[in-house]
Amino acid sequence: MEEELIDSSRLSLPRKSVLPGTGFFYPDDLDEERAEERAKEELEDAEVAVVTDTDADGLGCVALLREVYDAALDVADFEERIEERLAEARGEVDEAEEDEEAEEDRPESPVALMGSSPYSLEDDLLRVAEYAPEGIDVFVCDLCPDRYEYVEEELEALAEVAGSIRWFDHHQWKPEVAEQVRAAGVDLVVGESDEECSTDVALRELDYEFDDRFVELAAVTRDHDLWLNEDERSQDLADYAYWTGKEEYVAIVGAYGADLPEVVEEYIAHRRVEKENLIETAVSRAEFKSVGDWTVGITYGRCSQNEVADALREEGADAAVIVKPAGSASIRGSEDFERAHEVAGLVNGGGHPKAAGCKPDIYDDMLDYAHHWTTQGATTKRVILNAFERVAETPAEGEDKAEETADAGADADADAETDADDAETSE
Template sequence: MNYIVTHTDTDGVAAAALYTYLTRESSSIVFAEPYNLKKVLYKVYRKRPRSVVVLDLSPNTDTMDFIVGVVQLLREKGGSVAWFDHHLWEAEWLEQLGKAGVELYVDRTTCATGVVAKHVKPSTTVDQRFVEELVKGVCGADLWSFDHPMSPFFMRLVRRGDEDSWRLCVYSTLSRGVTWTGEFEERVVERFDEEVVELSKPMHVEVLEVNGVRVAVVEKSEKVENSILAARAMGMAKADVAVVIDKSGKISLRSRGVNVRDLAVALGGGGHAQAAGAKIDVPLSIRIASALRSKALVEYVVRVLIEHADYVKKL
C-alpha cells in the first residue's frame, strides 16, 4: 500500500492531490502537523507500506532523530520514502535523511504544491493548465503573495481546524484535475462572512518589546486564519512580530523583517524566516487559570517569549 503523509493546510492538501493527479497512484492519505509527524510516521510504518511520500512538512530539532530511525526501519522493510517540502531545513537534516535513503526535494522558491509540480514526472498526459493554475493559486495563498486571483479563495478553502473528511473531499476533487466547484464556493463565501463578523469585534492584543523588537500576542480565532489575524494584530500594535496562540500550546509566528524561525526552532518547531510555528507545553495550572481568566495564557506565552528573547532578531 502507498501512503501520503501531508500537512493539514491548503498547500498540504493540494500537494497531495497534485501528486496523485500526476502519478495516478492510489494512496492512503494521512494528515499531520510538524509536532506530531514522528508519531504519524511510526503509525504508517507499522502498516508495512510499499511507499511513503511526505509533503509540506519539515522535521524539527526534537523529532529529527526519531524520524531518521523510522525511515531506516521503512527502508529495511523494502519501502521507499520521498519527501517534498519548501520550508527552511538545517543542512544536517538533509544529510541525515539523504543517508537514510530518502529521495529529497526541498525547494524554498515555491510552495509544496509547486515542489511537486517541479519534480514529479507525470505518468500520462495531464492538463498542464490545471497544474499551472493550481500551483499559482495555492502558492499565492501559502506564500502570502496573492499574485493570483484564486489565492484568497484557496487560503480559506482548507483550515487547520477542519475535519479530515473535508480535507479528503478537497483532495479527491483536486486529484481529478478539477480546480473549483460550487461546494468549494459555498464554503469559502461562508468563511468570508464569518471573518467580517469576527474582525469587527474588539480584539485584545498584548504588546511587548523582545530584544528590541515590538511583538504583538493575540489568541487564535476559529473563524479567522492565523495569518490574517497576525496581520491585523501587527497593524493595530504597530508591531514587527505577531504571535497567535491557542489553548493547546500551538503558536504561529508571523513577522515583517524579523527572523522568527530561529525562535520557532528553539521552541521545538520550524518553518520560514518570516512565518513559522511551534507547539509549547502549557502547564495544567495555566490551562485551568486561562479557563477562569482569559489573559492567563497570553501572559504565560509572554514569559516564554522573554525567556527566548535572544532568538528574536531582525533580518
Template sequence: MKDWVIDDDALPIERKSILPGEGFFVPDSIEDEREDAEAEAALTGADVAVVADPDADGLACTALVREVYGDAALVDAGPHDLDEALERVAEYAEPDARVFVCDLCPDAYDDVGAPLETLVERSGPVRWFDHHQWDDAVAEAVREAGVDLVVGDSDEECTADVALRSLDYEFPEYLAELAAVTRDHDLWLREDPRSDDLADFSYWSDPEEYIEAVAEHGADLPPEIEEFLAEQRVEKEALIEKAVERADVEEVGPWTIGVTYGRCSQNEVAEALRQQGTDAAVVVKPSGSASIRGTDAFERAHEVAGQVNGGGHPKAAGCKPDIYDDMLDYAHHWTTRGAVAKQVIVDAFRNLEYDEPDSDDERADAEGAGE
C-alpha cells in the same frame, strides 16, 4: 462530561474565541486508536502512500501524487506526530510501497529516525518534498537513511511547487496553476484572491473532499464550495475581530510586536496587526500552540519559534511552549488569555541578537564628517 459542555455550536462567539475546539478534549489514547483504524483502512493494499500536512499545501501535493500514480493512500500528520504517521505507513502499507512525505519538517532526526529507517527498510522508494527551514544535519541524516529529500527555497516555493518540479510527469496546466495559487497563500504573497479560498476550504473540509475538489477543478473552486465558504466566513470574521480587539503591542529592541490570543485565522489577524504598524505578530491559540508571523521588517520568525519548541519560515512559524503540565495549567491559559505563553514567546524575541541603532549624537557626528 456531557457532550454539550464542549459543543462548539452551542457557544457564543466570545466564549468560542477563548476555548479550544471539541477535538482538544478527546484523550490522545482515543484519538490514536481512531487514527490507527483509519490508517489501516486506508493503507491496506496500498502501493502508494502519502504522509502530508493536511493544509492546502500538503493536500495539493497529495493531489499531484495521485495525478501521477492513481490511487494513493493519505495519512495526514503534523510535525509533532510525524513519527506515528511513518510507523503506520511502515506497518500497514504493502511491502515495497512507494512512499511520499510532503510539507513536513522534523526539528531533530531523533524525532523520526527510528520509524523512518524502518519504513525505508520495508517500503520501496521514499521521497520527501518540503520547503521549510531544514537543519543541515537533519537533512543529511534523512538522506543517509535512504530518502530522496528535496527541499525548496522557503522564500520562493511552497511544497506543491517542489512536488510539481520533482515528479517526472507532464502535469496539466490547471494543476500547475494550483501549485502557484497554493504558493500565493503559503508564502503569504496575497496576490491571488483564490489562494484564501483554497486555504479556508482545506481548513473546513475533510482532506479527501479537498483533494477530490482540487484534483478536478484546480484553484477555481465550483460555486457550491464558494457558497459554503461564504457561510463559514461569517463566523471566521467574527473570531478574527475578537483576536484583533484583544491584541497588545510590545516594543522589543527595534521591533514592534502585536501579541494576541484566540481561536482564529492567524494569517488574517497578523495582517490586521501589520496594518496597524507592527513588524511581527504572535497569535497564541487556546490549544496552547502559537503562530508567529513576520513582515519585510522582521524575517526571523523561525528563530523565535525555534526557542519555544517549534520552527518554520522566516516570515511564518509555529510553536507550542512546553509550559502545560496538567489541566490546571490549561485552565490558567484560558482564563488569562494565554498570559504565560505570550510572555515566553516575547522573551524569545528579546533573546534575538540585533544591532543597536546609532544614537542621535553618533548620527550627527557621522553626517558632519561627510560634509
C-alpha cells in the same frame, strides 16, 4: 461530563473565541487508537502511501500524485455532501442525514493519504512501515524533521518495507539532517523555501505531463504558502483545506484545480462569516508592546492567525503574536522583523524568519489551562514576550545558537505550526 459542555458549535462567538474546540477535550489515546485503525484500513490494499501535512500545500501534492497514478476519488460524492452541509446550515433540514453505511462503503484510493504534522511525523512513518504491503511506493510531502534522530528508526523500518521513498518539501532543512535522510535511502528534494511550495516541487519532480489546472493549482497554492497574497483564490484554497476533510479537499482540487466549483465557494462564504467575526474579536483584544527596536502586537483567541497578523501590522506592529486557546501561538514577522523562528525556538517551537509557531511548555494540568482561558493567555504572552527580549539582545548572526534550542517540530510549516490546534479546535 456531558458532551454539550464541550460542544464548540453551541457556543456564542465571544465564548467560542476564548475556548478551544471540542477535540481538545478528548484524550490523545482515543485519537491514536482511531489513527491506528484508519491506517490499517487505508494501507491494507494501497499501492502508494503519501505521508503529508494537511494544509493546502501538502494536500496539493496528494492531488498531483493521485493524478499520476489515476487514483482520484469520484468528486460527485463529495459535492453532494457539501450540498447537505449547506442545506443544514441554511435551516432547510433539521439535521443533515448521516449515512454511516455509505461513509464506510466509500471507495478508498489506492494512493493512501496519511495526514500528518511535524508533531506526529515519526508515528505516521511507522504506521506505514507496519501496515503497508511490501514493495509499496512511499512519498513524504511538506514536512521537515528538525533532527534526524526523530525519524531515524522509523525510516529504517520503512526502508525495509517500501519499494521506494521520495520526499518533497520546501522548508529550511539543516544540511546534516538532509544528508542523513538521503543516506537512509530516501530521494529527498527540497525546493527553495522563499520561491517554491511543496506542490511546486512535486509538480516538477514527478515524471508526468500535468494538465494546466494542476500547474495553476501549484501557482495559487504557492501564492498563499509563501504569503505573496497576489491571487485572491489562494485564500479560498487555504480556508477550504482548513475547514473541510482532507479527502474532500484532494478530490475537489484534483477535479477543478484552483477554480473551485460554485457549491464550494458558497460553503466557504458561509464559513467565512464566522471567521471574520473571530478575526475582529482577536484584533480588538490586541496589545502593543515595545521590545528593543520592535513593536510587538500580541493578542489571544481562536482565529485565523494570518489575517489577524495582517491587521496588527496595519496598526503598526513589526511582529504579531496570536496566542491560541489550545496553548500554542503563531508568530508573524514583517520586512522589519525577520527573526520569528528565533523567538519560537526559545519557547519550544520554530519555523520561518517571518512565520513561526510554538507551544510553551507551561501547562502541567487542567488548572493551568483554566488559567490560560480565563486570563486570555496571560502567562503564554509573558513567556513569548520574554523570548522577544532575549532575541533583541542577541545579534542576528547568533541564529544558529537560537536554533539549537528548538525542540521537535522546530521547522514546522508556518501554516502547519498549529496542526495540533487544527485538531483541537475542530467541531
